[in-house]
Amino acid sequence: MTARQVALITGASSGIGEATARRLAKEGFDLILVARREERLRELQAELEKEFGGSKGLSVGTMVLDITDREAVRSAFQSQKDLKIQDLLKRLHVLVSNAGLAKGVDPMPEAKVEDWETMIETNVLGLLYVTRFALDFIKPNRGHLVNLGSVAGRWTYPGGGVYCATKAAVLAITEGLRLDLQGSGVRVTNIEPGKVSTEFSLVRYKDPDRARKEYEGYEPLAPDDIADCIAWSVTRPPHVNIQEMVIFPTAQASVTHLVRK
Ligand SMILES: NC(=O)c1ccc[n+]([C@@H]2O[C@H](COP(=O)([O-])OP(=O)(O)OC[C@H]3O[C@@H](n4cnc5c(N)ncnc54)[C@H](OP(=O)(O)O)[C@@H]3O)[C@@H](O)[C@H]2O)c1
Numbered sequence: 001m002t003a004r005q006v007a008l009i010t011g012a013s014s015g016i017g018e019a020t021a022r023r024l025a026k027e028g029f030d031l032i033l034v035a036r037r038e039e040r041l042r043e044l045q046a047e048l049e050k051e052f053g054g055s056k057g058l059s060v061g062t063m064v065l066d067i068t069d070r071e072a073v074r075s076a077f078q079s080q081k082d083l084k085i086q087d088l089l090k091r092l093h094v095l096v097s098n099a100g101l102a103k104g105v106d107p108m109p110e111a112k113v114e115d116w117e118t119m120i121e122t123n124v125l126g127l128l129y130v131t132r133f134a135l136d137f138i139k140p141n142r143g144h145l146v147n148l149g150s151v152a153g154r155w156t157y158p159g160g161g162v163y164c165a166t167k168a169a170v171l172a173i174t175e176g177l178r179l180d181l182q183g184s185g186v187r188v189t190n191i192e193p194g195k196v197s198t199e200f201s202l203v204r205y206k207d208p209d210r211a212r213k214e215y216e217g218y219e220p221l222a223p224d225d226i227a228d229c230i231a232w233s234v235t236r237p238p239h240v241n242i243q244e245m246v247i248f249p250t251a252q253a254s255v256t257h258l259v260r261k
Pocket of ligand 1: 014035038
């Protein structure tokens with residue numbers, strides 16, 4: 001019997017990451033769930049173990065981690081004390097670098113510099129830290145890195161300049177990884193969604209009413225729609241690399257063209 005493959009998902013406490021954890025558990029992956037909110041990770045771990053554990057064989061570990069803390073990320077991989085996580089890391093095949101956020105939509109002359117720092121530290125540096133230390137474990141041949149970019153990485157919109165810059169960086173980092181890993185058999189994929197209904201807008205606007213309005217009058221993508229794309233990418237035969245997927249809701253024709261009823 002071949003050992004079960006392990007997927008590590010950052011940002012598994014909410015939205016796309018949480019949906020991806022559920023979907024990959026169903027596909028037969030063991031999981032390492034990463035985020036800062038411990039309680040949410042524990043609830044998801046318990047739910048998945050109940051549904052897919054026992055005779056179905058699922059093993060789930062949690063890493064409570066702020067990915068912007070370089071030394072904490074280093075230590076989580078290089079000095080991991082938890083024996084279950086140590087075992088899971090030995091079988092690490094898939095890294096889903098999903099943790100990310102947007103802060104504010106202020107025009108650049110009025111924007112908060114702290115918001116820019118948070119976005120760059122999380123979406124770019126945090127993703128790089130996790131990728132670098134996870135790569136020591138990712139298996140050649142069956143390994144797969146999946147990055148959560150965005151349509152914002154291809155097209156810039158007003159008030160989104162710095163968020164869009166971070167996602168353009170994710171696209172370039174993804175391409176760089178694919179070039180540098182060529183020959184290893186490790187696949188590298190960039191997933192680029194349009195509007196997905198998650199906590200993303202609440203984090204961005206810090207205003208529940210404003211966040212709710214973001215998804216009113218049309219059908220946005222659901223986290224499951226993106227989890228579907230990720231699951232499909234990582235379950236292709238080993239010689240097939242889905243390099244990029246751009247996914248909009250049908251009502252959204254571009255980053256600035258959205259039809260609401
Ligand atoms: N929603 C959209 O419309 C959309 C569109 C395109 C791309 N995306 C991208 O998709 C990804 C997932 O977003 P989502 O929509 O699912 O948003 P979400 O529901 O807000 O989830 C974001 C996740 O990132 C985690 N996270 C944020 N900062 C972190 C940090 N410093 N350390 C560890 N984890 C951190 C959060 O967990 P904790 O708070 O518990 O740490 C949470 O689990 C992001 O990269 C986002 O940019 C979203």
